[in-house]
Amino acid sequence: MSPVTPDRPRRQGAVSADDRPVDSATRARRVPAPRAGGSPRGRAPLPVAAGVAAGWAALTSYLPVAVVLGLVQLGTDSSTLTGTLRTALAGWLLGHGVPLRTDGGPLGLAPLALTVLALWRLTRAGVHVSRAIGARDSRSPRRALLAASAVGIAYALLGLLAAVLVGTGATEASVIRAGVTFAVVGTLAALVGATRITAVTRLLVAWLPEPVRDGVRTGLVAGLLLLAAGAGAAGLAVATGGGDAADMIGAYRTGVAGQAGITLVSAAYAPNAAIWSTSYLLGPGFAVGTDTAVRTSEVSVGALPAVPLLAGLPRGPVDGPGALLLAVPVLAGMVAGWLLARRMARLAGPERSPRRWAELLAPAALAGPVAGALLGVAAVVSGGPLGAGRLAQVGPVGWQVGAVAAAVIAVGALIGAAATRVLTRTPAPQTNPR
Incomplete structure (x- = not known):
């Protein structure tokens, strides 16, 4: 009777227990089914995603205005932190095309460098919200429009708040005008990013x-x-x-x-x-x-x-x-x-x-x-x-x-x-x- 050798190498062509074929039911239990549009675990509620993305877009476009106007008013003894922040908020509104009412008359000449910065950040907001709701590469115009509209609504609320805060000083801005302008700008800019990340742009190009x-x-x-x-x-x-x-x-x-x-x-x-x-x-x-x-x-x-x-x-x-x-x-x-x-x-x-x-x-x-x-x-x-x-x-x-x-x-x-x-x-x- 030959001795047993447990460490003997496996012969070529032999099949171990782990390599044996399994039935479809067992494979279905082992391998998770693919999930369309991304993983549900990575998704976020649409209001939360839109609020965070719109808030971040607003913050990153507002901070440069606050820094620049802070430098301008640094040599003014009468300037305060609250006044500087309020003036920066008025400049931020002006950069979005919201005219201001001042003692010297209306001010409506928008600094387009700030406008371009805000549009770029809103475009990225549309991209982030589309990813958060699992619409990446979905080729769904409805989901792209949904993400862009959510960003526009959240951005409009921020515009309303900014107009209210600016109105407490010498400069005023129309609250209704600010809300409508921010809603339109936010939706259109976010729609550019949403259609690109959802591959809707490819459908439009192929349709033309x-x-x-x-x-x-x-x-x-x-x-x-x-x-x-x-x-x-x-x-x-x-x-x-x-x-x-x-x-x-x-x-x-x-x-x-x-x-x-x-x-x-x-x-x-x-x-x-x-x-x-x-x-x-x-x-x-x-x-x-x-x-x-x-x-x-x-x-x-x-x-x-x-x-x-x-x-x-x-x-x-x-x-x-x-x-x-x-x-x-x-x-x-x-x-x-x-x-x-x-x-x-x-x-x-x-x-x-x-x-x-x-x-x-x-x-x-x-x-x-x-x-x-x-x-x-x-x-x-x-x-x-x-x-x-x-x-x-x-x-x-x-x-x-x-x-x-x-x-x-x-x-x-x-x-x-x-x-x-x-x-x-x-x-x-x-x-x-x-």
Whole structure:
């Protein structure tokens, strides 16, 4: 009888008790069933998720305002912590497009840098709430809208509270206007993040016809290129007038901290200046007060407030080499048309026949209205009153900017797309006769 060897290695092909096949019932008990839309253990109630996300978005967009205005008021002996926080709350409301009522008249010129920050945080809030309710990659428009609406409602409550707190001081804000504005802004911004994280954006893109997708893409590219050109022109103008801007900052007599705060406040209005500069390049220009105009053909301004950002205003009409600035909008459209033609040629491939002219020119023509709508809305939100006096009208006229941009970008995109196709067309291969 052979001795028993318990440590003997298992023979090749042998099956242990753990490797034996099990029936479906046993496997179902061992392996948990997959859960659609994420794990229920990681989900949070919708009101809780929306409240936390909206509160965090509000806090992260409010704190920079409080810090900047705290620096501005640091050199003021009469400033208190409560007053600084209340003033920062008023600036936070203004950044969302809620006008303020002051002793000097209405104040409605929103600092768009703060607006962009708030919109970005609200977009992230839509993403976080969609994840919390298990709607990630669900492709459900209903759940995306549900998450965005919850964020909008929570954000509207915060706007109402902010308007009530601001009203206890010298500055006032309409509580109803604040609630409605915050609800609309919060819902729309959160909807952008919610549709992206739930993959609803893919459904919308797939639903649109291909010429519409190409036209929207080209119009957005052209509009952003023109805004970038406007930002560059505004930065160059402010740098050229840097001496005047430094004198204006020094005239406030607020110390180093206060001057740093004033510089940051001016930087918060830098996007406004970029949009105004874009309107200047397009031709309609903008106003810095009632019965004033800043255009390439005319500069008519009166006494201006000591704002460093206004140090870069042109002194007179454009002449000489400066007239080349008038070609910038057309060049932006041509670049967008060139990118459109190159992309369509790349997707077609060398083995396929060239696309018809209509398939190329239709998106190029659609780019004009898309860019016009983008720049028109930007012009509207970039302006507003700075009091009840002669500064009651500041900024460009939205419909004028939109109409001119639509026409100029459409012409430029058509020229760029057509020229690119003509210059890069490859001759059809010829067959050698036998």
